[in-house]
Amino acid sequence: MDFLNPVINGFSVVLEPMNLLYCLVGVVIGMLIGVLPGLGPAATIAILLPLTYGVEPVTAIIMLAGIFYGAQYGGTITSVLLRLPGEASSVVTVFDGYQMARQGKAGTALGLAAIGSFIGGTAAIIGLTFLAPLVAGFALDFGPPEYSALAMLGILLVATISGGSKAKALIAASVGLLLATVGRDIFTGESRFTFGSIQLADGIDFVPIAMGIFGLGEILYNLEERHRAAKAPSKVSNVWPSKAELKHASGAIGRGSVLGFFLGILPGGGATIASMASYAMEKKRAKQPERFGKGAPEGVAGPETANNAAATSSFIPLLTLGIPANATMALMFGALLIQGVTPGPQLVEQEPELFWGVVNSMYIGNILLLIMSLPLVGIFVRILRVRAAILAPITALITLLGAYTINNSMFDVTLVVVFGVVGYLMKKFGFEPGPLVLAFVLGELLESSLRRSLLVFDGDPTGFFTRPISATLLAVFVLVALMPGIRSAMAKRKGTTAASASAGDGTNNDGANNIKEKV
Amino acid sequence: MKHFPTRRAILGTASAVTLLALTACGGNVGGGAAAGNSSKYPSGPVTLTVGQAAGGSTDLIARALAEGATKTLGSPMPVVNKPGANGALATKEVAGKTADGQELVLLTASLITITPLAVSADEAVNIDDLDIIAGLSQDDYVLVASQQSGFKSFEDVTNAGRNVTFGTTGVGTGSQLAQTVLFKQASVKGTDVPFDSGKPALTAVLGNQVELATIQLGEAMPQIEAGKVSPLLVFSEERNSFLPDVPSAKEAGYDVPVAQYRAVAAPKGTPQEVKDKLLASFQDTFKTDAYKEFNKKNLLTPKELSGEEVVTEWKGYAEKYKELVEKYDISLGGNK
Incomplete structure (x- = not known):
């Protein structure tokens, strides 16, 4: 039971008043921006990154994590009440949630979503508690070859799994890789793409890129988007679902927890994909699939559970391997780096207070959210009345001020503006910013680990296959790369029988394509 | 509506003039203190810039020193981190500031003695562009x-x-x-x-x-x-x-x-009285128990030299390292 000691110590970290306060602040901000269709958690975290500079690392991450999973709760509210998904991960909730609201069961829908989110989140934290030390047990076996394989797999998954056009995702990822090469070559000291500027000698900092692309880019893009005026929300009553309803949805909540947990761990996965997969699964499993889209409670409970489970479990690859699974986690990575903490296999052992403090804060945060989300629904919906003309300049100002404070550098502010424009143009032309930012983060890791490995292997690339972990990872890489080919071959063989079976998937994919992915 | 731009223009000009006058005044006051009576030094907070990120050993040394010197100098000494290019960014920036002792930089020896062997000439820092105030410790x-x-x-x-x-x-x-x-x-x-x-x-x-x-x-x-x-x-x-x-x-x-050595430096041409005052305040800090304890805890060996000694020693090392890499035909940059 030695292993439980640090877990329990983690609770004492969370229960410090300062940390509790920041946890509360985080989840409230998370819910707020979850309600606002403009800002997503990644943008918010990007904007608030510099503000965390002055506080303790554990406190900062507790707050940022709260924003992330808090947004999963908030996004549901507007999906159900206004048919306006506040978050990409709550898009599928619209299908049945809004119908339930029209039938006068808005309270039930919100109640189910909140309970499901709580269960999904809690289940994922328990999974995280047991899985993380297991992975960390291999900490010292993770050398340059393992990191090269992991980074390659991560970039591939990010580019192929994320929603939207694959070709565009690959282009964005390539640009990210290219940007990662700027700066002094750490093996030879040669300057690359610095154009003689000493400001670029260390390469481009991750934080201004993220703040520009996610923060400023998002703000600019939203100014252009016209949101539907907020209608008066439907009346919310009997928030607590009846026993029969709960029993009906319990299967969906259980399946959503497991599905969400695993999809969250996957690089490139995350809350949005988990919610869609869960919706598709529930629809496939249902005895009367035609009920879906007409107010089926499972259609709300499943995806809402899955998105929160995934939001939580996506911390696993970041905290144990130092590999961010999605864009929001890339920002967490940046936040940790600002704090002088390098996430990786050593984290659990070297910074147990930070690790377990953050993990355990999620229990508290989920309880806070469950308590807050139902009674405060009316207040959160009112936020929608704040005009973009007021919100946008304030957030833009905070972003630019924040960018300056990190390194006291005007150059960083310029970078934020440049990447803000890049982010805006990317969104406008349908490029996902996620793959770019993730490839940028992983690109540095990939290049240095790959070159380091080759030095250790004396230039022999077969060396990667002599080590069990890197060999396994590379095998998975090949599998994933070949997957689309295998799939289409199988589909051809199945012929017409598959056509009817994949109809369900088809509608789901349409849903995915219609979503303007928001990070 | 037609009046509006004109009125705005007038307002703008007026405020610009006021601002100019104010800054000009500020400039005069500041300039007077620097050039003239240096007994008035320090004329406000003395900024200590660090070319490394917060939390690293160089940063910790800067903060321990600043904490002591704040008391002995009688003026706050905020530490500002400007990481980049091994510290060359921060050092070059401070070297270009007014030489009035209000802007200092924490200098690492490797930047002077070793980095020039690996990077292009325009990225390297020359110790002659700075006035070294005091050597600190050996790591x-x-x-x-x-x-x-x-x-x-x-x-x-x-x-x-x-x-x-x-x-x-x-x-x-x-x-x-x-x-x-x-x-x-x-x-x-x-x-x-x-x-x-x-x-x-x-x-x-x-x-x-x-x-x-x-x-x-x-x-x-x-x-x-x-x-x-x-x-x-x-x-x-x-x-x-x-x-x-x-x-x-x-x-x-x-x-x-x-070994890694560290020292405090100011822009070239800092008045002698200012340098003396700074050196005295640092030497008082070296004597405090808190600073001694800090060195011990971080396994640093005190090497509290005068500015001239630091310049001679570091130049000696730079020369020696250059000879060594030439003798053994080592290229720190493009190795392999």
């Missing part, structure tokens, strides 16, 4: 070996008769210079694997991804004490008082004196 490098390598002393390495892999803390660092020169002198064949800093290099030794690495003593000590890595040599000219049983490279017969 030693130690060569450590992984357990699986079986190396318990440097003789084991020279007797191994095979290619060894060694991690460095990056290109153009003391860690790289010390090891490449040492291995040439000892005729050991080695593969140089650069890491981003000391921590990942140490982790690689712990996981036996590289057999050897040279890192700063403060970073290596916890693992040395835990017996997870074996210390083979220190690169200081004498044994390090914190590791009395580990021989120095010189004792083992190798001529490779490498």
